[in-house]
Amino acid sequence: PVVAPGAGPGAPPADAIILFNGKDLSQWAHSRKGQLVPSEWPVRDGYFETGAGSGSVVTRESFGDVQLHVEFATPVDATGFSQGRGNSGVIFMGRYEIQVLDSFGNVTYADGQAASIYGEHPPSVNVARKPGEWQSYDIVFEAPVFRNNTLVRPAYVTVFWNGVLVHHRRALMGPTSPTMTVHSYVPHEAELPLTLQDHSNPVRYRNLWVRRLNR
Numbered sequence: 001p002v003v004a005p006g007a008g009p010g011a012p013p014a015d016a017i018i019l020f021n022g023k024d025l026s027q028w029a030h031s032r033k034g035q036l037v038p039s040e041w042p043v044r045d046g047y048f049e050t051g052a053g054s055g056s057v058v059t060r061e062s063f064g065d066v067q068l069h070v071e072f073a074t075p076v077d078a079t080g081f082s083q084g085r086g087n088s089g090v091i092f093m094g095r096y097e098i099q100v101l102d103s104f105g106n107v108t109y110a111d112g113q114a115a116s117i118y119g120e121h122p123p124s125v126n127v128a129r130k131p132g133e134w135q136s137y138d139i140v141f142e143a144p145v146f147r148n149n150t151l152v153r154p155a156y157v158t159v160f161w162n163g164v165l166v167h168h169r170r171a172l173m174g175p176t177s178p179t180m181t182v183h184s185y186v187p188h189e190a191e192l193p194l195t196l197q198d199h200s201n202p203v204r205y206r207n208l209w210v211r212r213l214n215r
Contacts, residue, residue, distance in 0.1 A: 028060065069137070074201075098116070121167065
């Protein structure tokens, strides 16, 4: 198959699904009592911003194995510290989180810093840009496989942070959490929505796209 590449670095290739067109959040919604309602996150000048308490947003479409491109920026005014500074997250299948955080000169627990597999593995290096500067994640997520309610293959994740490989096909121990030292898989659907977390910190997002992957 021939796929036309994007026009430049970070631009979506021809077979990508555009998750944000720079104008509206029609691909995203809040999940309220099991119902999807339009996102309340504000859209401005080609980016959108976490809703400061309005709740996380999920894609209207579900996904399994994907390549995901995300660009984000934490606030220029770097107030707060540790987990209270530019905190958000990219969550696959509602369970497996890659942390978003202002990690430029901000000390926190290792597996809670930016680009960590939250609560499991820190990134191999910290390549954070300064607050307010646009950063990128390029993530390959391989969904777990269950057969007869038994795990036959764990989830794997590869992460490039600002162009630097920080996780190389790392096996996930299970749903990510800061409170569990042992993570256990629970069977779930083969495809589920992507989530951007609202952690009551203002974080900006732009240029989000995803490609379905064939095993």
